Amino acid sequence: MSLEHPWVEPPAPGAVVDVAPGIAWLRMPLPFQLNHINLWLLEDGRGVAVVDTGVGLGDTRALWERIFAGPLRGRPISLWCRELGVLISGDQVLPKITTNVSVWPEEPHANPLRLYLDSLERFRPMPPETLVLPSHGLPFRGLHARLGALRDHHDARLAEALDALVEPLSAAELVPTLFRRELDDHQLVFALGESLAHLRLLESDGRVARAVGKDGVHRFRKA
Secondary structure (H helix, E strand, O other): OOOEOOOOOOOOOOOOEEEEOOEEEEEEEOOOOOOEEEEEEEEEOOEEEEEOOOOOOHHHHHHHHHHOOOOOOOOOOOEEEOOOOEEEEEOOOOOOOOOOOOOOOOOOOOOHHHHHHHHHHHHOOOOOOOEEEEOOOOOEEOHHHHHHHHHHHHHHHHHHHHHHOOOOEOHHHHHHHHOOOOOOHHHHHHHHHHHHHHHHHHHHOOOEEEEEOOOOOEEEEEO
């Protein structure tokens, strides 16, 4: 099943589009190659609850002033309304790209890719006709198809990594295998973290072994 997009264009800068009863969509710019983030306004009694606010740059602040003024707080999360059949999926389920899943320095032994893949199963009981409101890209229907595609994507990445590890490689040395395009400095940081996440999952499954060289570099090889 392919994804169905009820809206083929995003809201214009500073504009708000109603997507479901009590839920409105707006979009803010980001200063990266991923150049936008979707925001959601939820009717909340006499006020409005805001799901994410964007990055506090001049362009974003100017657009907020065109919508309404007031203290704004929020962060991307997943919210499910059974009555409306609407899922605000945040970065968990995106229609085209995959969310970045990285190992970060403060949690070097975490297994975030396993946690992410396991978390996708929590969306499967939702009806196939669920309207998904993601943080990036267009709203869509076809949740179950997208969940399958996300799992297939990471399975393919894990297989590619495993095939490359016939000789010991560091996460940095694995990046060109998993990301076959030119990366800027911002993208390289996320690519390195994601390579580590794939290596960490393979290590936890016993499919690769880690060794620390005399140079202090952690390298991984197929077990």
